[in-house]
Amino acid sequence: MNFLTQFNTISLLVIYGFSILLVLVSLAVGNFFGRRAARNGKVGEMSIGGAVAATLGLLAFMLAFTFNMTADRFNQRKALLLNEVNAMATTYLRADLLLPDEGRRVRALIAEYADLRDIDPLNVSDFDERIARSAEIHNELWQIVAQLSAAGYDGERLRGFYDILNQVIDFHTSRLYVGTFYKIPPPIWAALYALTALAMFGIGFQLGVGRRGSPQVALALALAFSVVIVLIADLDRAYEGVLIVDQTPMSELNARLAAAERMRRQANKQ
Template identity: 50%
Template sequence: MIADELFHSIPLAAIYIFTVLLVLATMGLGFHLGHRYIRTRGTEKEPSIGSAVTATLGLLAFLLAFTFNMTASRYNDRKALLLDEVNAIHTAYLHADFLQPKSARKAQVLLADYAELRDFNPRVDEVTPEGLAQSVAIQDQLWALIDEHIAQDHNAGYLRHFVEPVTNLINSHNSRIVVGLEYRIPGPIWIALYILTGLAMLAIGFQFGVSRGGSIQLAVTLGLTFATVILLIADLDRATEGVIIVDQRPMAEMSLILEASEARRANSPDPP
């Protein structure tokens, strides 16, 4: 949907500023309407206004909690998928010895290159179609080695030890792309969240206008508070942008481990 792409493309700073302005504007409008209501129709019963404000804030709190839980759950999924991929790479590297010696070395070199390719900093390195295509190309080469062994009637028990981690590696890669880059908060939820936020602030401003209470300081505080919560939700929703990004150190450490292993193999004497 257009709304999905729109909300995901807006910079986080713009989301924060827009939310603050929305809260202040709707609260100011509500205050003006409440003050005007008192001048034209007299005093409104406080309990009825308070009940409406409480109900609106309750619905807003529910939607905020629901949306936050959605993004937090996906953030945890991204962390779990990263660890799954790291473990699959390491296991495949170790189990490459179940292949024929020449193919085993080729598989280990490919896996070391794959770990290096997958080691990136989302804050600096952009995820590009070319980079993803390189990952898929290495996966295809690993699977081609499996096909060769199948054609040669290689021991099925040995081959299975290598096939399983390679399969997990491919599945983890696909899952990370979908969960990290494609799954997002739907646009209608963002629209509903902002509509409900505006209505809640309008109701609060109306109550302030009727009771002749409230202050600029309180309005600004509410604006910053709601903007911070919505910014947190938007940050969690984005896998490669913002402050809350999954720590990529497990992949970096795995890349260093495989690099060191390849260096030892290169420096070790050839077997007789």
């Protein structure tokens, strides 16, 4: 089971190569045993057609189920990104509800936070540092709220600010877990590969019984099934591959807040 638990750390190219190899080997082994059974006269081609069709049906169901699972999570990652961007932008604006000094501090922290959240999914070498600093900013923002509350600041104005701040913190947690920790469970990967091997073995066996099959067809079948499997694996990963969530909304917010902070600093100097 250790291999399965480490599956999400394996390169997509390795997964693609392994999938091709699994399909080709399963076809070859099935073809070998099918030809041997035909020579011995132990089986007819029609007797295994139903079993092969049933196995292929189960494989198709498993592929569709797994693809839908990871596609839903991919869409969830996109929605969470947009929700977080909107919450951060609103928090920056609602800093005006606070006292001037606290408002300036909040705006500076949110601008820094946007820069931390504006990452390249394919280059996350400083991911842990960004997450740690994000948590520190959450605490600093909440301390501002706590201090204003203790000082008896206007409750309605303060509530208007901390309600949206809570959403920023909640979306951080949701994005972190959905994007980083929630993956296709290892048993599903095991079942998917097991069904693939069995289905390809059955196809190879049926071709062997009929003394048919060609390397070109086998290779095409291997490539087709492997593309679907690696596509599922790609969708399941937030920080690898070609199917990643577009970070443009966060990048644009980061640029807007950075420009706004520069303008505020220049205005204060005058």
